Amino acid sequence: MRKPFIAGNWKMFKTYAEAGEFVAQVREGLEALTAKVDVAFCAPFVAIPAVAEAVQGTHIGVGAQNMYFEEQGAYTGEISAAMLTPFCQYVILGHSERRGYFGETDEGVNKKAHAALAHGLTPIICVGESLVQNEAGVTVDFVSAQVEAALAGLSAEQAASCVIAYEPIWAIGTGKSATADDANRTMGTAVREVVAKLYGAETAEAIRLQYGGSVKPSNIAEYMAMPNIDGALVGGASLQPDFVELVRQAVG
Numbered sequence: 001m002r003k004p005f006i007a008g009n010w011k012m013f014k015t016y017a018e019a020g021e022f023v024a025q026v027r028e029g030l031e032a033l034t035a036k037v038d039v040a041f042c043a044p045f046v047a048i049p050a051v052a053e054a055v056q057g058t059h060i061g062v063g064a065q066n067m068y069f070e071e072q073g074a075y076t077g078e079i080s081a082a083m084l085t086p087f088c089q090y091v092i093l094g095h096s097e098r099r100g101y102f103g104e105t106d107e108g109v110n111k112k113a114h115a116a117l118a119h120g121l122t123p124i125i126c127v128g129e130s131l132v133q134n135e136a137g138v139t140v141d142f143v144s145a146q147v148e149a150a151l152a153g154l155s156a157e158q159a160a161s162c163v164i165a166y167e168p169i170w171a172i173g174t175g176k177s178a179t180a181d182d183a184n185r186t187m188g189t190a191v192r193e194v195v196a197k198l199y200g201a202e203t204a205e206a207i208r209l210q211y212g213g214s215v216k217p218s219n220i221a222e223y224m225a226m227p228n229i230d231g232a233l234v235g236g237a238s239l240q241p242d243f244v245e246l247v248r249q250a251v252g
């Protein structure tokens with residue numbers, strides 16, 4: 001059985017002080033749900049220590065939104081896996097905003113996945129098609145290729161421990177979400193079946209898949225009812241106190 005997993009991606013929101021205050025506000029409500037659902041906040045780098053401190057003594061997880069794949073070196077502005085591990089259990093890799101604004105490639109995402117796993121971090125690997133691709137009917141081919149590239153060279157055990165977040169780009173921050181049926185179908189054919197083809201049924205059954213894109217307290221239950229959807233990667237709605245309600249609705 002796959003344990004549901006709801007992660008908040010704060011993107012470039014919340015300072016150190018705001019992060020600590022917010023987590024203190026929602027901590028008790030979320031902790032009460034952690035027997036049924038894994039919960040984590042993926043915060044901006046400098047807010048991560050505040051989140052890590054605020055969740056101490058709870059089962060709430062902490063994640064980063066990116067990292068670099070090299071161990072260390074002259075890479076101005078970058079953060080390594082070893083720098084994250086004192087604070088984080090998770091790291092988001094290949095978010096569409098990083099692919100779109102910062103030139104991230106499938107190859108880079110794959111290198112980051114290897115580096116994250118080598119340091120004991122769980123990658124939350126993001127995949128998803130643009131509106132143009134969606135309308136051109138190439139979603140399954142495009143997303144399948146992203147999944148295959150991201151997992152290249154990982155063992156079955158490593159792949160099973162990853163989380164893959166399917167986030168159609170046209171549904172991010174737009175209020176337009178993919179229907180639960182459509183998301184479930186794409187996640188089945190373009191993600192879980194691809195993992196099955198690469199690693200076999202056992203790995204495909206074990207890997208957790210999240211949906212992302214305009215997830216709210218009012219629609220999370222529809223997604224969670226789908227067999228291929230094990231959780232959500234939540235942007236805007238993870239910045240508000242009613243994120244607790246969203247997580248509660250996720251486990252009904």
Ligand code: 13P
Nearest residue numbers: 009172173213214235236
């Ligand atoms: P929204 O929930 O704000 O649409 O963002 C989704 C997302 O990009 C999470 O990574």
